[in-house]
Amino acid sequence: MTMTAARPQPSHQEVEQAQRSIAALGQAFSAKVVGQDNLRETLLIGLLAGGHLLLESVPGLAKTTAARVVADAINGRFQRIQCTPDLLPSDIIGTQVYDSSTNSFATQLGPVHANLVLLDEINRSSAKTQSAMLEAMEERQTTIAGKVYPIPEPFLVIATQNPVDQEGTYPLSEAQTDRFMFKDILRYPSASEEVEVMMRRDAGVYDKDRRSGPVVGLEDVRRLQLVAANIHMDPALMHYASQLVNVTRNPGQFLPAQLARIVEYGASPRATIAFCQGARALALLRGRNHVRPEDIQQLAHRVLGHRLILGFEAAAQKITPQVVVDAVLQRVQVP
Incomplete structure (x- = not known):
């Protein structure tokens, strides 16, 4: 039996430094999202472990807000894709567009080329489109007209499913579901948490001009992932x-x-x-x-x-x- 060399265990100083960055991310999340402690933990684990997430909940439980807050906090590029039955694979990974001025084709990368991608209601897209997205998740790259385009790192996909209305949906196959590292089921907020949401709305916390700034950089996230792996x-x-x-x-x-x-x-x-x-x-x-x-x-x-x-x-x-x-x-x- 072949034994592999053990990875160097992070020092206490490295762990303490990582803790400060993680605490800053947690505070940025809590500043915009009320409650949802389990979601915050799942998002942070997925970010540190480099795994994609599948979230199931009824509409209106701050999934989009949570994803955008994390993207802003790490200074990453965020893209939201609303899945519909007519969504095509090229709408996700990108395509070639003819440029008449140069009489040539130019590559236009799709929204999957981002650091954090929210696939809203993934089961409303066709099986072919789901496969294109999940291939990008697994390979961390897309292929357009025979040329490979790497997806930026860190890369986190958050896919959502609505368990209420299943008409006109294409359920994920077992093989595709298996590619999500974690699945989390979100619950309704408590009455006091819902009141807190209303108070924050009145205070303008969710206004578009009140976007929160980054608390760590993409390089810091890559460093956190390395510490977590060790x-x-x-x-x-x-x-x-x-x-x-x-x-x-x-x-x-x-x-x-x-x-x-x-x-x-x-x-x-x-x-x-x-x-x-x-x-x-x-x-x-x-x-x-x-x-x-x-x-x-x-x-x-x-x-x-x-x-x-x-x-x-x-x-x-x-x-x-x-x-x-x-x-x-x-x-x-x-x-």
Whole structure:
């Protein structure tokens, strides 16, 4: 068995410096977005881990505002794409436009060439358009007329889905859903949080001329990603993450019969990768240079929920993926 050299563990000074940048990003988020603490954490983890996010919620829960605030805070380019059935792949990745003055074609890059891209209601675009976007997410580049155009780094895609109205939608395939590192389900704000939103609106916080400035630069984000990637993760914790994923693939051996029979397919190796990358980023958010078991546990729903394929009995019995994930966590011994 070939052993690879361990990465240099970040020093306490590097972690403290990273904490200051992360705190500044968190404050910039909270200045515009009320509540949504889980969303803030998911966005920061995705940014640090270099993984894309899938958000599910009803309209009006500040997804666009949150994405724009993060882009402004890192001094990055932000693009919002409203997905519709007639959206074409070229509308996303770009195309060639004929220039009559030069009698030649000029390349016009699409909105995916940005640091932070919001795909609003991704399931309203056709499967072909979804594939074009997800290819850009995976390869970090687009190809137009045979020429490759790299996408700027850092690169974060936030795709949203509306669970209420499913008419005229094209649900993401399992293979495409798997490419999102995390999926988060947003909840309604509390009554007091909703009042706070109204007060901020009256105070002009959301006016277009009140855009918040950057608190870190793109180079700082790349440095944070490097520090997060070097956070120490004991092999026993990697094995723990792998065991959690393995339970979803062999539910009959580990889960109660009622749950085991509704799990048709478990999570892929991308889930284990997401656990490891995400746990390192979460440890850095917590101000540590090493991963703990609770970091993995706190990510379980965001990593596994959208990767589980449940049978029709699950819907009939109103059993959600969250119930299965809770059972998975109970069946694996914590190291």
